[in-house]
Amino acid sequence: MGEEVKGPKETEQSPDLPESSAGASSLRRAVESISSLISLSFSIKIFAAKWNTIRTKLEDLNSGLAAVQNCETDENPVLLGLVSNISGTVNECHGLARRCVDLSYSGKLLMQSDLDMLSAKLDLHARNLTEIYNAGVLTHRFAIVVSRPGNGACRDDMRFYVRDLMTRMKIGGTEMKRQALLNLYEAVVEDDRYVKVVVEQSDIVNVLISLLDSHEAEIQEWSAKVVSVISGFGSYKVVLIGAGIIAPLIRVLECGSEVGKEGAAKSLQRLTENSDNGWSISAHGGVTALLKLCSGCEGGDVRAELVGPACGALKNLVGVEEIKRFMVEEGVISTFIGLTQSKDEVLQINSIEFLQNIASGDEAVRSMVVKEGGIRALVRVLEFRSACSCKVREIALRAVENLCFGSTSCVSVLIRYGFVEQLMSFLRNGEASIQELALKVAIRMCAKSEEAKKALGVQIL
Structure with a gap:
């Protein structure tokens, strides 16, 4: 030596x-x-x-x-x-x-x-x-910049590359950290094997989590983007949770830039696919932060890339009864009824499915959805002159079936809003998938209400 x-x-x-x-x-x-x-x-x-x-x-x-x-x-x-x-x-x-x-x-x-x-x-x-x-x-x-190994590189080369990036994240200045995070993001997006290399080394995960609290907006944004990619892999979510990812993500959601919030919301949506994580998110104020993100956006100029994942995360959490009750008390019903009128398809779908999920098996909540204008909002989505896609209309039609056929009074409201005419339009002019669904809804509607049976009979004649 x-x-x-x-x-x-x-x-x-x-x-x-x-x-x-x-x-x-x-x-x-x-x-x-x-x-x-x-x-x-x-x-x-x-x-x-x-x-x-x-x-x-x-x-x-x-x-x-x-x-x-x-x-x-x-x-x-x-x-x-x-x-x-x-x-x-x-x-x-x-x-x-x-x-x-x-x-x-x-x-x-x-x-x-x-x-x-x-x-x-x-x-x-x-x-x-x-x-x-x-x-x-x-x-x-x-400074020397290590090049990313080519396709088919061995694990040792990939590991060396990732650790080199980690070192730059730890000891580099703002620009070096930003470039290292960008390179890591490109690596995990383009090659799933890099995700495994990152997750298998807890110190790298810890560095990423620490950078979520960076005061530099770009550093926070890129670390949130990398974490959002990793959180999309089911088997690695437990590693992120165990490393304490929840609290930093919620801090980004509360105080970060728009891009940082978007990455954090995507991660939380993916992490809440297992509702067991709901308690941790709730304990750190995550439900409130998500609700705040969604409120005030109804039907207006919504940044769907940000609000959509937040809606998705809340939708995943309604299965936890205590969290659902808290959401209802915070006025989530009216917020999501407003979001059904969004111009973004993903946001529309998430909001409609949220209303279905939160009202499922709960007559009191279902009544609130009806009372606060849920039926009218769904009928608007179904209008032929609306710009909604066939997929959104199908989901809205299922929501009507699940939310509105619990009582004859709800069916009467549907008829008053012109729902029967919409059904007939779908049966006559709709695509095959929506025709089939419309027929099923019509049959069930007739079984529930004599008024509906008469109204449909008049339309057929």
């Missing part, structure tokens, strides 16, 4: 070597030594847990050093001193690794103590490197 640090070439050139070149040379040797040590660590069969931890710290440190390998290090003697200290620790670590491989250590307790001390030194080096980065004195525009 000593020969690697003091090679003959450097000795020959050192009298005339500029300080910047000397700094770059020592930095390069440190990176190479750490890489060699990481490879050696895979041969160690004892103290596996401790060496796994040490290897992870070495990888992070290596990524951090690699990120500044082409910086103008002569302008920062503190960095040169840190590189020297790191090299000493790496030499010490190499000796411990060799003794573990050869089983030539004096005793288990002593070796465990040495490994703990080594781990603490690596933590200190990482903190010091972060402080140097945060001071902003490095001209990191020259």
Whole structure:
């Protein structure tokens, strides 16, 4: 190891070597030594847990050093001193690794103590490197950027790339963090394997979660986007929940930018697909935040990319009785009746399905939907002159069937609003799928009300 640090070439050139070149040379040797040590660590069969931890710290440190390998290090003697200290620790670590491989250590307790001390030194080096980065004195525009491995890359290459991005997120300035998050977002969107690589390393997930609380809008936005992609994978949701993702997402929903809120809302919609997470969201004020996002948007200029997922999250939570009651008390019925008139299809569908779900099996809530204008809103969606898609009309027709056939008085209201004429239009001119549904609704309506039977009979004649 000593020969690697003091090679003959450097000795020959050192009298005339500029300080910047000397700094770059020592930095390069440190990176190479750490890489060699990481490879050696895979041969160690004892103290596996401790060496796994040490290897992870070495990888992070290596990524951090690699990120500044082409910086103008002569302008920062503190960095040169840190590189020297790191090299000493790496030499010490190499000796411990060799003794573990050869089983030539004096005793288990002593070796465990040495490994703990080594781990603490690596933590200190990482903190010091972060402080140097945060001071902003490095001209990191020259920093090496690791390229994303090509298609078919092995897991080790993918893992190295992701950890390099994580290091940039941890110790870089705003622009470096933003670029690292952008690169990570592109990776997880374009290749699902990167999602698994990220989730399998809890420290990377923790960094992403911490960046949700960043005061820099772009950093918060890109971290929210990455999290929203990961939350779309069912098997990984439990990892995000376990890492404490709920509270930061809700803080973004309350105080973040529009783009950040959109990412947070998408994540919460996906995480609430398991209603067991509802209590955690409610405990952190998430239901209130989601309701606030949806209220005041009825039928107006709605940013559907933001409000749509918020509606979807609330729809997922109505199955929890206590949360449903809270929503009703907060006036959610009138809010969602208004949202049925949105020009956005996804938002319309979510709002109509929400009203169905919240009223299902609950006569009191169903009556509130009717009383607050739910029937009139659904009939408007069904109007032929409306711009609604066939899919939205089908969902609205099912909602009418589920919400309005509980009593003859509701059927009478439907008839008064011209619903019978709409049914006949669907039967005569609608697409096959909606014709079939309209026929089913007509039959059930006639069975429920003599008034409906007469009205339909008049239309047929």
